[in-house]
Amino acid sequence: MNAATAVEIVGRAARSRIERVGDVAAFVADTARAARDVRTWGPEAAQQARRLGVDSLPIGVFIALFTGIVLALLASYTFTGAVPLYFVGTLVEKTITMELAPVLTGLALAGRVGANIAAELGTMRVTEQIDALETLGYDPFAFLVFPRALAGVVMFPVVVAAAMIAGVGAGWVASIALLDVSSPEFVKGIRLFFEEFDVRYGLVKSASFGLAVTLIGCRQGLGARGGAQGVGGAATSAVVYSAVAILVLDAFWAIVWLLGHTP
């Protein structure tokens, strides 16, 4: 292998990465452009919102319930003997609202919603239904991608908000029932450091998670090749990339927004 060949290999790899980034950028741009085609995505949006959001409420609330209980017990275990127990309320509220409800719900929905979208669109791709849509003059981005992305952005915060309420409530009940914390003490702990920013931060973060999970699912599904194996790979990739994207976005918001926030 001469030097020219080595340089060509490096150039090809770099171009491949850049092309991938370009594909993603083009995909996002096409999705944004599809927002103009309201007639196409309008009827689909509510349907997708129900599938992605309303149908995901039980799993989101279920996760939050047990997270709240465990968090209260962990806080009590940590604070015993050193810190007043009303800080259990503070810890439960802050942690559930700002971190656990958005991230855990986002990860759960990444598996449920992301895989669902990738499998559905992948199947449509490998069965050439998308090609048929294009032939009929439908923009697949307006008909398939945008309503899902919109549903993710709108309904993820709804599910996360329900998870916040359920998580804090479960922590409250667990503190009263299982710990030596009275209801006024727990409420005092919640109110002590509560800020409206906590909720806003969690909801905005969850909206970004919804966008990322749906876009990744759509991208993986539309990019599926081959038969069932390609669809399965697309679903797996969608879940993995969605989970990674959620964690990256979580860190991004913490650095960009939380770090600069002054209570």
Place this chain on the structure above:
Amino acid sequence: MKKRPDFIVGLTVLVTLVALVSSVLWMQQSDPTRRRQRVVAQFQDVGNARVGNSAVIRGVRAGRIQGIELADDGAVLVHLSLERGAQLPQDPVVLLNESSLFGEWQATIMERAALPRDESVQRQIAANVAAGNIPGATLPDIAKLTAVAGQIAGDVAEVAGRVDVAFDASAAVELRSSIRNFAVLSSTLAKTVTEHATDLDTISTQLQGAVRSLNQTAQTTMLLANRVDSSMTSGELRRLISDLSAAAAELRATTSTLSGMSKQLAGTQDRLDSFLGNGDSVLAKINAGQGTLGRLLNDSSLYVGSDSLVVALRGLIAEVRANPKRFFNLRVF
């Protein structure tokens, strides 16, 4: 009937939104119906007080800090939301202070008279008096107190260092010597005091006697003065003076008499001297055994003869006593 997805989604969104907003308002202790009373307190600095911290009256939670904003004149306005039944004390002031060691602050509403006697607090209260607003002051937090304590500790350490430099080994020896000298001085002083205590008692007693004598003298003097007064008034003084003149004249006569007697005494002395001289010469002759008396005194034979004579006389007297008729034959007729 199968519900349309729009309805379900809308219902879900609305319910979640209402629940979320209600929860936030509840946790923020918001007052959308404006049933709470609101007061504004003015501060120069609010420390670490935050929106949501408790407002306390006489130790009871009566509301919360609703808002904090910067005023135009460099002050900070703190809006307090108090429960409707909460009564403010007369002449109220607001004190921002830490309520626990975990960063929790509270606004304590109290009477101005109950403020801590701290110069900084009083100064802040005086500076924050504004129309319509309650004056407020902020107590330093634990961090500031710790910083001040650290500064004090540093100062103490510096002073200790200086003392350490100034108070070296020689200073310690000198101090020890001084203490020892002082102990000796103290014991000496104590001994002196003990020894002189009796003297002082004596002096005191004598002094008391002297005072008593002085009192008596004063009384006597008073009597004398009274007498003099009475003498002055009754004309006895003239008589006394005349008596004194007569006494002086008699004294002069007596003096002249004494002078004459003195001259006579001088002559008598001369005669006595010559008499003693004659006596000395007579005694010298007697000692030398010259003359009858000299021989009588210096010749033992005469003494022996006399002694035997006396013995004979004693025998004779005894015989006379024993037999007087032998020697005396008294006949009247």
